[in-house]
Structures are given as C-alpha cells and as structure tokens.
Amino acid sequence: MAKEVTKRSDNYSQWYDNLVVKADLAERSAVRGCMVIKPYGYAIWEKMQHILDAKFKETGHQNAYFPLFIPKSFLSREAEHVEGFAKECAVVTHHRLMANPDGPGVVVDPSAKLEEELVVRPTSETIIWNTYKNWVTSWRDLPILCNQWANVVRWEMRTRLFLRTAEFLWQEGHTAHATSEEAVAEATKMVNVYADFARNYMAMPVVVGHKSPNERFAGALDTLTIEAMMQDGKALQAGTSHFLGQNFAKAFDVQFTNREGRQEYVWATSWGVSTRLMGALIMAHGDDNGLVLPPKLAPIQVVMIPIYKSDDERSAILSKMDELKKELEAHGHSVRIDDRDTLRPGFKFAEWELKGVPVRIAIGPRDMENGTVELARRDTLEKVSAPQEGLGKRIEDLLDEIQANIYAKALKFRDEHIVKVDSWEEFKEKIENGGFLLCHWDGTTETEERIKEETKATIRCIPIDSAVCEEEGKCVYSGKPSHRRVLFARSY
Amino acid sequence: MAKEVTKRSDNYSQWYDNLVVKADLAERSAVRGCMVIKPYGYAIWEKMQHILDAKFKETGHQNAYFPLFIPKSFLSREAEHVEGFAKECAVVTHHRLMANPDGPGVVVDPSAKLEEELVVRPTSETIIWNTYKNWVTSWRDLPILCNQWANVVRWEMRTRLFLRTAEFLWQEGHTAHATSEEAVAEATKMVNVYADFARNYMAMPVVVGHKSPNERFAGALDTLTIEAMMQDGKALQAGTSHFLGQNFAKAFDVQFTNREGRQEYVWATSWGVSTRLMGALIMAHGDDNGLVLPPKLAPIQVVMIPIYKSDDERSAILSKMDELKKELEAHGHSVRIDDRDTLRPGFKFAEWELKGVPVRIAIGPRDMENGTVELARRDTLEKVSAPQEGLGKRIEDLLDEIQANIYAKALKFRDEHIVKVDSWEEFKEKIENGGFLLCHWDGTTETEERIKEETKATIRCIPIDSAVCEEEGKCVYSGKPSHRRVLFARSY
Numbered sequence: 001m002a003k004e005v006t007k008r009s010d011n012y013s014q015w016y017d018n019l020v021v022k023a024d025l026a027e028r029s030a031v032r033g034c035m036v037i038k039p040y041g042y043a044i045w046e047k048m049q050h051i052l053d054a055k056f057k058e059t060g061h062q063n064a065y066f067p068l069f070i071p072k073s074f075l076s077r078e079a080e081h082v083e084g085f086a087k088e089c090a091v092v093t094h095h096r097l098m099a100n101p102d103g104p105g106v107v108v109d110p111s112a113k114l115e116e117e118l119v120v121r122p123t124s125e126t127i128i129w130n131t132y133k134n135w136v137t138s139w140r141d142l143p144i145l146c147n148q149w150a151n152v153v154r155w156e157m158r159t160r161l162f163l164r165t166a167e168f169l170w171q172e173g174h175t176a177h178a179t180s181e182e183a184v185a186e187a188t189k190m191v192n193v194y195a196d197f198a199r200n201y202m203a204m205p206v207v208v209g210h211k212s213p214n215e216r217f218a219g220a221l222d223t224l225t226i227e228a229m230m231q232d233g234k235a236l237q238a239g240t241s242h243f244l245g246q247n248f249a250k251a252f253d254v255q256f257t258n259r260e261g262r263q264e265y266v267w268a269t270s271w272g273v274s275t276r277l278m279g280a281l282i283m284a285h286g287d288d289n290g291l292v293l294p295p296k297l298a299p300i301q302v303v304m305i306p307i308y309k310s311d312d313e314r315s316a317i318l319s320k321m322d323e324l325k326k327e328l329e330a331h332g333h334s335v336r337i338d339d340r341d342t343l344r345p346g347f348k349f350a351e352w353e354l355k356g357v358p359v360r361i362a363i364g365p366r367d368m369e370n371g372t373v374e375l376a377r378r379d380t381l382e383k384v385s386a387p388q389e390g391l392g393k394r395i396e397d398l399l400d401e402i403q404a405n406i407y408a409k410a411l412k413f414r415d416e417h418i419v420k421v422d423s424w425e426e427f428k429e430k431i432e433n434g435g436f437l438l439c440h441w442d443g444t445t446e447t448e449e450r451i452k453e454e455t456k457a458t459i460r461c462i463p464i465d466s467a468v469c470e471e472e473g474k475c476v477y478s479g480k481p482s483h484r485r486v487l488f489a490r491s492y
Numbered sequence: 493m494a495k496e497v498t499k500r501s502d503n504y505s506q507w508y509d510n511l512v513v514k515a516d517l518a519e520r521s522a523v524r525g526c527m528v529i530k531p532y533g534y535a536i537w538e539k540m541q542h543i544l545d546a547k548f549k550e551t552g553h554q555n556a557y558f559p560l561f562i563p564k565s566f567l568s569r570e571a572e573h574v575e576g577f578a579k580e581c582a583v584v585t586h587h588r589l590m591a592n593p594d595g596p597g598v599v600v601d602p603s604a605k606l607e608e609e610l611v612v613r614p615t616s617e618t619i620i621w622n623t624y625k626n627w628v629t630s631w632r633d634l635p636i637l638c639n640q641w642a643n644v645v646r647w648e649m650r651t652r653l654f655l656r657t658a659e660f661l662w663q664e665g666h667t668a669h670a671t672s673e674e675a676v677a678e679a680t681k682m683v684n685v686y687a688d689f690a691r692n693y694m695a696m697p698v699v700v701g702h703k704s705p706n707e708r709f710a711g712a713l714d715t716l717t718i719e720a721m722m723q724d725g726k727a728l729q730a731g732t733s734h735f736l737g738q739n740f741a742k743a744f745d746v747q748f749t750n751r752e753g754r755q756e757y758v759w760a761t762s763w764g765v766s767t768r769l770m771g772a773l774i775m776a777h778g779d780d781n782g783l784v785l786p787p788k789l790a791p792i793q794v795v796m797i798p799i800y801k802s803d804d805e806r807s808a809i810l811s812k813m814d815e816l817k818k819e820l821e822a823h824g825h826s827v828r829i830d831d832r833d834t835l836r837p838g839f840k841f842a843e844w845e846l847k848g849v850p851v852r853i854a855i856g857p858r859d860m861e862n863g864t865v866e867l868a869r870r871d872t873l874e875k876v877s878a879p880q881e882g883l884g885k886r887i888e889d890l891l892d893e894i895q896a897n898i899y900a901k902a903l904k905f906r907d908e909h910i911v912k913v914d915s916w917e918e919f920k921e922k923i924e925n926g927g928f929l930l931c932h933w934d935g936t937t938e939t940e941e942r943i944k945e946e947t948k949a950t951i952r953c954i955p956i957d958s959a960v961c962e963e964e965g966k967c968v969y970s971g972k973p974s975h976r977r978v979l980f981a982r983s984y
Contacts, residue, residue: 029623030566031559031610036623039554039638046555062531063538067523068612068643068659069582072589074522076597086589086598090561092612093600094583095647097564105568106578108585108609117600118523120560120584120612131521131528140834146531151560151643155587167560342632 005354007288012232016283020161023291023355025278033159033166040355041278043299045169048277049149051201051296052171055193061145061173066128068151069118074126077251081125084218088155090120090166120153125219125244125270128174129252136176136266138257143186144176152274162279163236163492170274176266178258180245183267184222187243190271191224194239202277203294203407204228204284205414206238207436207487209461214445217270221245227460227487229414230283233434235460235489238280241271279492284410291356292379294406295399300336302328302395303352307345307364314341317363324361324373324391331392333399353378358402359395379406420485427476427488431455436489438468440482442475451477451488460487497846499780504724508775512653515783515847517770525651525658532847533770535791537661540769541641543693543788544663547685553637553665558620560643561610566618569743573617576710580647582612582658612645617711617736617762620666621744628668628758630749635678636668644766654771655728655984662766668758670750672737675759676714679735682763683716686731694769695786695899696720696776697906698730699928699979701953706937709762713737719952719979721906722775725926727952727981730772733763771984776902783848784870786898787891792828794820794887795844799837799856806833809855816853816865816883823884825891845870850894851887871898912977919968919980923947928981930960932974934967943969949980 005022006014020026025041028034037045053063075086096112121127132144153167162168173190177183191208198206206226216223220242228238246265249255254266285292295301304325306317318339325335336357338348345362352360360376367373373391376383379402386394417435421427430437441447441459452458462484463469469484497514498506512518517533529537545555567578588604613619624636641663651657665682669675683700690698698718708715712734720730741747741757750756777784787793796817798809810831817827828849830840837854844852852868859865865883868875871894878886909927913919922929933939933951944950954976955961961976 027623027626029559030563030619031561034559034561036559037557039556042556043554062535064531064534065529065661067521067526067528068645069523069526071522072600073597075589082598088588090584090610091586091589091600092582093585096580097567097578097583097611105565106574108564108583118582119589127522131519134519153560169557 005288005290008231008286015286015288016279017161019282019286019290019354025282026161028161031166033156035161035165035167037169037275040299044281044293044297045275045278047297047299048197048201049171052193052197052273053149055197056147056171056173059189059193061147061175063148064146065148065150066124066131068121070121070124070127072117072119074130075119077126078219078247080247081219081251085122086119088157089122090153090155092118092120121150122152122154123270123272124148124150124152124172125174125248125268126252129248129254129268132174132176132266133252133254136254136256139178139259142176142178142256142266143182145173145186146175147171147173160279162275162282165275168275170272172270172272175269176249176254177269178256178264178267180267183245183269184243187222187224187241187269187271190269191226191239191241194241194271194273195226197273198226198228198238199407201294201296202281202284203296203403203410204238204280205407205411207461207463208465209463209487211240211461212445212448212459212486214448215459217242219244219247221247224464225461227436227489228280228284229410229417229436229489230280230492231286231413232283233417233436233489235436235487235491236276236280236283237460237491238277239271239273242269244268244270285406286356289350289381290354292406293356293358295358295403298356298358299334300355300357301333301399302335302359302361303357304335304337304361304363305345305348305352306337306339307362309365313365313368316368317365320363320368320388324388327392328395331396333395349376359398377402379409418487421476422473424476427451427457428455431457431488431490434490436460436487438485439476439488440473440484441486442478442480442482444478447475447477456490457488458491460489460491462486497780497782500723500778507778507780508771509653511774511778511782511846517774518653520653523658525648527653527657527659529661529767532791536773536785536789537767537770539789539791540689540693541663544685544689544765545641547689548639548663548665551681551685553639553667555640556638557640557642558616558623560613562613562616562619564609564611566622567611569618570711570739572739573711573743577614578611580649581614582645582647584610584612613642614644614646615762615764616640616642616644616664617666617740617760618744621740621746621760624666624668624758625744625746628746628748631670631751634668634670634748634758635674637665637678638667639663639665652771654767654774657767660767662764664762664764667761668741668746669761670748670756670759672759675737675761676735679714679716679733679761679763682761683718683731683733686733686763686765687718690718690720690730691899693786693788694773694776695788695895695902696730696772697899697903699953699955700957701955701979703732703953704937704940704951704978706940707951709734711736711739713739716956717953719928719981720772720776721909721928721981722772722984723778723905724775725909725981727928727979727983728768728772728775729952729983730769731763731765734761736760736762777898778848781842781873782846784898785848785850787850787895790848790850791826792847792849793825793891794827794851794853795849796827796829796853796855797837797840797844798829798831799854801857805857805860808860809857812855812860812880816880819884820887823888825887841868851890869894871901913968914965916968919943919949920947923949923980923982926982928952928979930977931968931980932965932976933978934970934972934974936970939967939969943980948982950983952979952981952983954978
C-alpha cells in the first residue's frame with residue numbers, strides 16, 4: 001500500500017491534510033496560501049458547479065462577470081464593509097516590471113505606480129453596486145438577478161487546503177430588488193437552494209439559520225447560513241446568503257423610480273459558496289481508508305479492476321468489462337476500467353478506495369466462468385458476488401442506496417451530537433467533546449464574546465426551525481431570560 | 493427605435509464599440525481597461541465554453557486550477573518568456589490596507605510589504621511548470637494533459653471591449669510529454685480543435701498556420717494560429733497553440749526517467765482562446781442592424797413576439813405561443829416569448845435584431861385565423877408566412893440553414909479578399925483596402941519588420957495548407973528567392 005493516511009482517531013486534522021494531498025485533490029503551491037486544485041479535485045468541484053449553476057438558472061438567475069480589481073476607495077464607501085474586508089487583501093500598486101538595472105531578473109518599475117491602488121476582490125459587492133448604478137433607472141429594470149463564478153483573494157494568515165486559502169474559487173450572487181420583502185425572500189430562497197444542494201447532492205445534513213449580529217457579513221442586515229457538522233464534532237459554515245438592505249445602494253447611490261413615481265434606494269442580497277465545500281465534503285464522509293464520495297458528486301462512480309494471471313485471461317476479462325461499461329454508461333453512470341498492467345489489484349483497490357469511488361467491480365477468471373462480478377461498495381466496504389446479467393439496473397439501485405446511506409450515516413452522527421444544554425458547567429464540559437449545543441442565549445454580543453473567550457465556541461446560527469428552538473428559558477451563561485435556543489459549536 | 497448603431501460603412505470601429513454596448517454584451521468598468529461582461533454577452537461566452545470544454549475532454553484533457561499569482565522571480569526563469577510577459581502587468585506589493593491615519597478611507601499598510609512581489613498571471617506557464625516538477629518522475633507520469641479556465645491580466649495601454657482588455661477570461665491548456673513528436677502532435681491537434689470550433693460553431697472561416705519566428709509566443713519553438721478575417725478586411729488572431737520544446741522544463745528543472753532509464757527534460761505545449769473570440773464573433777457576422785449570431789452559439793435561438801390589440805387576442809396568442817414553445821424546446825431549441833406589454837412590436841423587433849437572435853416568430857390575429865406564423869430570419873432579414881403545424885421541424889431545418897448560410901457568407905467574403913500579390917507596388921496599394929495578401933517572403937525578420945513599418949501589415953501566418961502556399965517565387969519586398977507564400981494583413 002503506497003499511500004497510507006493518518007487515522008482520524010490519531011489526529012483528525014492531520015488525517016484531513018493527508019487525505020487532500022494523497023487523494024490527489026489539491027496541493028500547496030509556491031505562492032503563500034494559494035492552492036493548486038488537481039484534476040481529480042477539480043472534477044468534483046466541476047460537478048458541484050454544474051449542479052448549482054443549473055439551480056441558479058432554474059431560480060431565474062443569469063451569470064455575468066465583473067472585474068477582478070476593486071479601486072481602493074470603493075472599499076471605504078460602505079462603513080461596515082470596509083471594517084470587514086479592507087484588511088488582509090492583495091494590493092496592486094504598480095503596473096510594470098522592468099529589467100533589473102543592478103543585476104539579473106526583473107524589478108518593479110517605480111515610474112509605473114498606479115494613481116489609486118487596486119485591491120484584488122475579496123468579494124464583489126462594491127464593484128458590482130457601482131456597476132448596477134448604471135443599470136437601474138425605474139422599477140422596470142428590477143429585479144437584477146446576477147451570479148458570477150470567480151476567484152477571490154483574502155490574505156489569510158493561517159491557511160488550510162480548501163478550508164481557508166488566500167485565493168479560492170466561488171460563486172457570488174448579487175441581486176437588486178424594488179422592495180425589502182422581495183430581497184428578504186430572495187436571500188431565504190438562496191439559502192434553501194444551498195441547503196438542498198448540501199443534503200441531496202453532498203449527502204450532508206445542515207442546520208439553516210440566521211447569524212447573530214456579531215457574525216453577520218460586513219454590510220448585511222441579516223446573514224443566513226447553512227452549518228454542517230464534521231466528524232470531529234466541529235461546525236463548518238458551508239454557505240451564506242445575505243440580506244443587505246439598502247446599504248450598498250446608498251453607498252453607491254443606486255436609486256430607482258418606483259411605480260408611484262418616487263425615487264427610492266434599491267434593496268440588495270448577496271450569497272455565495274466556495275471551494276470550501278470541498279473541505280466539507282471530505283470531512284463529512286471520509287474514513288481511515290480515504291475519501292467517501294456521494295455518487296452524485298463522484299467523477300468516477302464505478303471503477304472496474306480485472307484480476308488475471310495470463311494474457312488470455314486479461315483480454316477476455318477486459319473485453320467483458322468493455323461490454324459492461326457500455327451498459328452502465330447507458331444507465332448514465334461514469335465508469336473507469338483500470339487496466340494498468342504494472343500494478344497489482346490490491347494496490348488498485350487501495351488507490352480507488354482512497355479516492356472514494358462509490359462502487360468497485362472486480363472480475364477474475366472464476367467470475368468469468370460463473371457469469372458474476374465482485375461488487376464492493378465504498379461506504380460500507382461490503383463485498384458481494386453479483387450476476388453480470390442485469391448489472392446496469394443493479395448498479396443504478398446500488399448508487400441510490402449508497403447516496404442515501406451516506407446521508408443517513410451523517411445525519412445519525414449529527415443528531416447524536418446535537419444536545420440541549422442548560423447549565424454553564426455542562427456547556428463547558430460538553431463543548432470539549434465537540435458537537436452542537438442548543439442553548440438559551442440572552443441576545444447580547446457581550447455574552448457571545450465571553451463564551452467564545454472561555455470555550456472557543458461561537459453561535460453558529462439561530463436556527464430557522466422554530467419547533468426546535470422557540471422556547472422560553474434562561475441564558476446558559478448570564479441566566480437572563482431568553483425566548484429561543486441558538487446553536488453553539490467550535491468551528492472551522 | 494431606441495438604440496441605433498453606427499453604420500459599418502460610416503465608421504467600422506465605432507460600429508463595433510457601439511454594438512457591444514447596445515446589444516448588452518459588455519461595458520467598461522470603473523477599473524481602467526477592465527470590462528464587465530453583461531448577462532447576454534456572458535451567455536454567449538458560456539456556450540463557447542461548454543462546447544470547447546467538451547472538445548478538450550473528448551481529446552483526453554482534464555481541468556485543473558493553478559494560482560492567480562506568480563512570484564516575480566518565476567517570470568525571469570525562461571529567458572524569452574520574461575521579455576514577452578514581464579512588462580505590463582499588475583504587481584501586488586502589499587497584503588494589507590489600514591485606516592488612513594490622516595483622514596478618511598483606507599491606505600496601504602507600509603508594514604505589510606511582501607518579501608517578493610507577486611504578478612497577477614498574464615499566462616501560467618511558469619507557475620504550472622513549477623508545479624509539474626513535482627508531478628513527474630518517470631515516463632509513466634506522462635503525458636499530463638491539463639486545461640484551466642481562468643482570468644488573466646495584461647496591462648494593455650489601449651483597450652477595446654473583448655478585443656484587448658487588461659483582464660480577460662480564457663482557457664489555457666498546458667501539456668507535458670515524453671517526446672518532442674508527441675508534443676508537436678498535441679499542438680497541432682489543438683489548433684485544429686480551435687479551427688473546427690471557429691468554422692462549425694462560430695461559422696467563421698479561419699486560416700491555420702505557423703507564426704513567423706518574430707511573432708511566436710515568448711518561449712515557444714513554434715506557434716500555430718487560427719486567423720480570421722473581419723468585415724473590414726483586417727485579420728484577427730483567434731486562437732494559438734504553442735510547441736514549447738523543453739524550454740520551460742529546463743527553466744523549472746522538470747525531468748523524467750525515460751523507458752530506457754535515462755533522465756530527460758519534458759516536452760511541452762500550451763494553447764489558448766479567450767473572450768477575444770466574442771469580438772471575432774461580433775465583427776465577423778454583425779450588420780448595420782446589430783449582431784448576427786450563429787444558431788449554435790445563440791443563447792436565444794427563437795424569439796416569439798405577439799401582435800394584438802385586445803386582451804383577448806393577447807391571451808389567445810400567448811397561449812398558442814406557449815404551445816409552440818414547448819414543441820420547439822422538445823426539438824432542443826431555446827425560445828423566448830417576449831410578452832412585455834409596455835412595448836410596441838416594432839420596438840421589440842428592432843431589439844431582438846440588435847441582439848442577433850437567429851429566428852423571430854410573430855403571431856397576430858390573422859395568423860391565428862389562418863393557423864400560420866410570420867417567420868423572420870436574422871441573417872437575410874427575409875420574412876415568410878409558415879404553417880403552425882410542423883413548426884418544430886421547420887425551425888430545426890431553418891436554424892441549420894442559417895448556421896450554414898452565415899458561414900458561407902463569411903467564407904465568400906474571406907475568399908474574395910484573399911489575393912496573391914507579387915509586386916511591392918501592388919502590395920502597398922492592395923493593403924490599403926484590407927484583406928489578406930498571399931506573398932512570397934524571404935524568411936528574414938528584417939524584411940518582415942520593414943514591411944510592417946511601411947504598411948502596418950504583419951505576417952499573420954505561414955499557412956499549413958501547402959496546396960495554397962508551396963510554390964517557388966521571389967520575396968515581394970526584397971526580391972530574394974522564396975519557397976512558399978505567407979499571409980500578410982493588417983490586424984487587430
């Protein structure tokens with residue numbers, strides 16, 4: 001076995017770092033904090049993109065593209081936004097290099113200094129609202145429902161592949177509306193699109209809720225989030241959707257004439273998910289053998305490995321595999337035959353397990369005699385013998401079953417690790433084991449920050465599911481009255 | 493008619509600039525030289541991307557993603573590359589902004605200066621070959637066939653929407669091979685993929701050929717190109733594919749053990765097309781009424797416009813249109829019903845003509861009585877009455893015919909404007925009218941540069957079609973012997 005991965009129980013964090021690299025998903029680059037997304041990792045991201053993009057279009061959005069650079073002064077226009085985003089970012093100050101007059105190589109040409117520095121977009125609200133200004137005159141021009149797929153840069157000090165990188169890939173939706181109600185409905189609709197995607201494609205349960213004021217996006221009146229639980233019990237914020245009120249419209253003077261002929265500022269939302277979802281996918285389902293990919297996001301759903309001694313056996317098995325591959329592809333599945341003849345089957349088994357391929361089919365000489373295959377599923381590691389006859393239908397059902405089982409397993413784990421906690425002693429004890437704590441909170445930022453200082457736990461969200469949360473009680477920290485529970489956890 | 497476009501014959505250049513903005517394809521942004529690609533323009537680019545991406549995958553390539561930033565020193569590693577690309581580029585020198593101590597807004601934090609400046613990628617050979625170094629050990633690791641869809645930045649002094657912008661979107665393929673022959677074959681394969689795309693999807697004829705040494709990509713041993721003719725007779729380089737030899741492998745020390753057990757440097761190609769193709773598409777086919785989109789790239793292939801006086805007529809016509817839309821969609825066509833009731837039909841006709849929609853269907857009360865529609869095709873502006881019955885098949889044939897006709901028209905124009913020229917007097921006279929001149933050339937950079945100085949014409953390519961070019965003769969400028977004709981033109 002060439003590539004062994006650290007066990008989760010030994011060191012969960014190292015297990016993750018190990019897995020990302022060994023499964024060929026991504027690697028660090030020569031540029032501080034920036035990653036290279038390798039073909040296998042990118043293929044998973046592409047599947048995510050295609051599914052999400054189709055959902056955005058179904059809900060009426062169109063793609064567009066806005067500049068990579070933002071004039072420095074734009075960031076200061078919205079008072080809260082500047083606090084959040086005009087900090088650690090990549091600043092372009094010059095537009096030319098020249099031959100080094102004092103030696104080899106090139107140096108920055110001091111005469112090519114920009115009049116105003118440009119920031120590589122950390123998010124695009126400012127440049128987009130500066131553009132929307134010219135797109136909107138009357139209520140007839142609204143809504144604007146744009147999305148862009150883009151790279152963004154935030155100069156993070158401590159980076160981890162996919163979870164927190166200086167450059168990452170994402171989509172950012174930016175919508176403009178005539179009324180507050182419509183914008184709020186849009187922000188809600190899109191967080192639900194994310195929740196649906198997480199559950200039904202990533203097989204990852206999420207809690208949907210509002211961020212506390214303290215944890216909102218800089219410039220938002222409300223931030224909705226989907227929070228997922230990783231296998232170490234920590235939370236991962238997997239997507240957010242913001243109701244921005246009229247903050248950006250005011251900052252960039254975007255007004256429209258409403259149906260009554262009066263001038264009004266436009267209402268806004270923005271929403272995004274990023275390559276961070278890759279990190280969530282890996283940590284939600286992976287095991288000590290490697291990745292476990294839900295079939296709906298697996299670039300290769302079925303791998304076939306021939307087992308043979310002679311050349312004759314090899315060619316007979318491979319020709320049978322070609323035939324079965326066609327059948328499976330006709331059912332819409334993606335299939336790879338691993339016919340590399342320099343590697344032993346055991347090595348191949350381990351490699352495709354590491355890469356999380358949902359189903360493995362092995363065929364040896366005895367299978368050829370019996371008209372069978374060996375079917376192994378990645379999620380449970382179970383192996384069974386199955387007839388070659390009717391394999392297409394069998395695999396179709398099996399992939400559905402695996403998709404459902406991966407979700408069910410993650411849901412069971414998640415639900416076992418959500419507990420209601422009503423005393424501060426219990427909170428401090430429970431948080432050490434990870435998991436989500438549903439607690440009463442007095443609604444103040446002060447309490448929130450004290451809890452964070454003492455336990456590293458933050459309010460992940462105020463869940464929208466009122467059945468779970470709406471209940472009278474007392475703040476777990478201050479003892480003051482509270483009308484609903486909120487979700488606390490340590491997080492990525 | 494709200495939006496009139498300058499006539500081509502009045503001012504071709506202004507016609508183009510006008511059309512890009514009025515057809516809602518793109519606009520200038522607040523950032524110097526950077527464009528906003530608007531939803532309608534982006535939808536065309538997306539169609540291009542999907543088709544090309546499928547072709548890249550069919551030919552065995554995988555997508556990946558490499559960092560936006562390149563350490564300054566990387567650019568100097570390959571001697572010729574640095575000449576070509578380490579000039580006008582965006583240079584990141586700092587990684588933090590801070591509140592302005594002397595007033596409002598934010599300023600660059602002087603303490604956050606980077607140890608080594610980063611350049612926003614103008615192209616990615618250097619960062620990619622620095623990465624490939626760790627991917628290649630033996631011949632078994634080859635070939636590497638990667639592509640990336642990305643944004644790049646070249647700090648152009650004079651910019652034009654789509655044709656030359658500081659930031660643009662593109663794909664860049666970067667492949668690594670064990671032999672020179674294989675790399676040459678790859679570069680040729682990919683230029684042919686581009687030529688096929690240009691001809692069969694963009695309906696745009698192209699000449700495939702080699703660049704002269706002087707016009708090669710910086711760092712390439714050979715550059716293949718597709719050259720298209722615009723309606724003003726100027727050439728537009730629409731895509732290039734480079735055989736890079738071992739230049740980048742040597743610069744980044746990428747060696748492999750070959751089958752004979754010896755260490756060898758890896759052989760490379762790179763190839764790309766960009767949002768410049770949008771400019772080519774517009775200029776190749778547009779007319780004085782606006783865009784003319786080939787059906788295979790049109791986001792909306794058929795627009796339906798109801799003509800009515802009463803509400804009853806309106807609802808009857810719209811319900812018939814819904815029915816016809818479903819039929820057309822079942823045939824795989826994209827259809828838009830323009831049911832806006834605040835605009836007159838004439839306004840709508842002009843708007844969709846401006847946007848280049850291939851087929852317009854109008855239905856009025858008389859059509860409802862007769863079971864007909866009015867069919868108008870964008871390419872010829874012809875209108876005919878057609879039965880509603882069997883419209884799906886009729887439109888399918890019509891779209892094919894339009895696609896073929898647009899190509900035929902462009903081909904005829906192109907072929908009428910390629911001439912063989914054998915005297916310098918004739919060259920100087922002919923080049924004033926635009927068009928491609930097929931001339932003998934003595935093969936020297938000196939002659940090439942003199943011709944450029946005197947006429948602004950450059951060698952667009954040495955066509956690969958030897959039937960057209962291989963012929964003994966004398967250089968049109970120097971009179972020295974020549975073995976083949978090359979293609980001269982003024983260009984974008």
